Amino acid sequence: MRTETRTQILDARAMSRALQRMAVEIVELAHGTDDLVLIGIQRRGVELAERIAKLIEKEEGATAAIPRGALDITLYRDDLETVGPKPVIGETHIPGDLTDKHAVIVDDVLYTGRTVRAALDELADFGRPKRISLCVLVDRGGRELPIQADIVGKAVKTVPGERVDVQVEELDGRDQVDLIR
């Protein structure tokens, strides 16, 4: 049996600081909150988007209600042949027409870029945003497509075979990011 070693990348406090900083950077990038829409990628991206939206609302005051959505990209994957036994597909919910909005995709880990590629395809079927940005908690490198994040919580160098495990309070009972090798 293979033994796994777990190295902590972010603890709860570091994760909280990273999200705080990402929230500020998103508002800067979008020049305010008027056209901003946060789109979380199922599953942990959805929770992170919710957190970031709340932080922005807290920072910007009651006038700013940030619309948020959830995106499940399973049906847009390019590897249907190889993914089976199929995971149950999560909810997709887009708040209104995205045309002329600044959509910020929020995900937990950026790796090959294939999830983001699928998310871009899927978002295009919900309207024509004036801009789409990418915001990730952890960028672990290893891209297989020309995709980069606009906002990164924490960048770590990893090699194939390693795994980045993001845990969030809402789903896992605690905030923590580990590197498993």
Next chain:
Amino acid sequence: MTASPTLGKDLTGLEHMTPEQIRLILDTAEPFKEVSERPIKKVPALRGKTIVNLFFEASTRTRISFEFAEKRLSADTVNVAASGSSVSKGETLVDTARNLEAMRIDMVVIRHPSSGAAEFLGNRIDSNVINAGDGKHEHPTQALLDLLTIRDKHGKIEGLKVCLVGDVLHSRVARSNLWGLTKLGAEVAVCGPWTLMPRGIEDLGVKVFGRIEEAIEWADVLNVLRLQLERMEKGFIPSLREYYRVFGVTPERLERSPRAITIMHPGPMNRGVEIDSRVADGPHSIILDQVTNGVAVRMAVLYLLAGGRAELADAAKRGGGE
């Protein structure tokens, strides 16, 4: 990590499926409902797959429902009807299917008047086979959409009392429903003239009611089956009017129930025979929800059968997040 259930190559019936497999289909159908509400009702999941709808029996609802499901998943589809094709020239089922396979298809959706046709075909070709109704045997996707619609309405299936009313003997919808409902823990009953009740059905743990009033007294859900008119010609019932008088589901009869009974019908309805119009269009009817859910359930089945090899999935998963 516990292995998630898979469906295998074909969907021929619910009789040999596990409760986990049935739940997998119902759970997978949930997100597909939303796809049909999008501005662009299409996802690329089955892009490049070719699906043949091979219908040896008349069908409007089921064929259109399958076709919508296939198109909303971006598959390429071809419809073959028995009349006007080589089938009417005497070609056998297997020859027809093998010729289609020679044109490199991926899936066949088949409706056929002979019981067992879908399984027979599935055992002889490499493509995935989905049973869209075979003789008096099964109509699994209809039962799955019935299960999904019951679950939507009541929040659960386990413990619910569901009564199938009418021609249970000749109904593949009834047969698939019996398997699906009992596997998911519902209490099941049947009700109708004794000439249309299968012998020995009590042995499956199914209650039998000879009077519709008893069924209404007992049930949470009535699934009213279509009375096929040729049954009358063959002497199973004396007349349509008498059938309506004795077994018709009417508002007057439903009013005597202590509960609000959910009303279902697989269609096409004979209004004024097995079901009164006021019931079919009434507040407790979920008949059109069944039709809506039919597309989502068929999308789920197509999606789950297309691709998905376990060993590759494990390898992909080890890579972690993308």
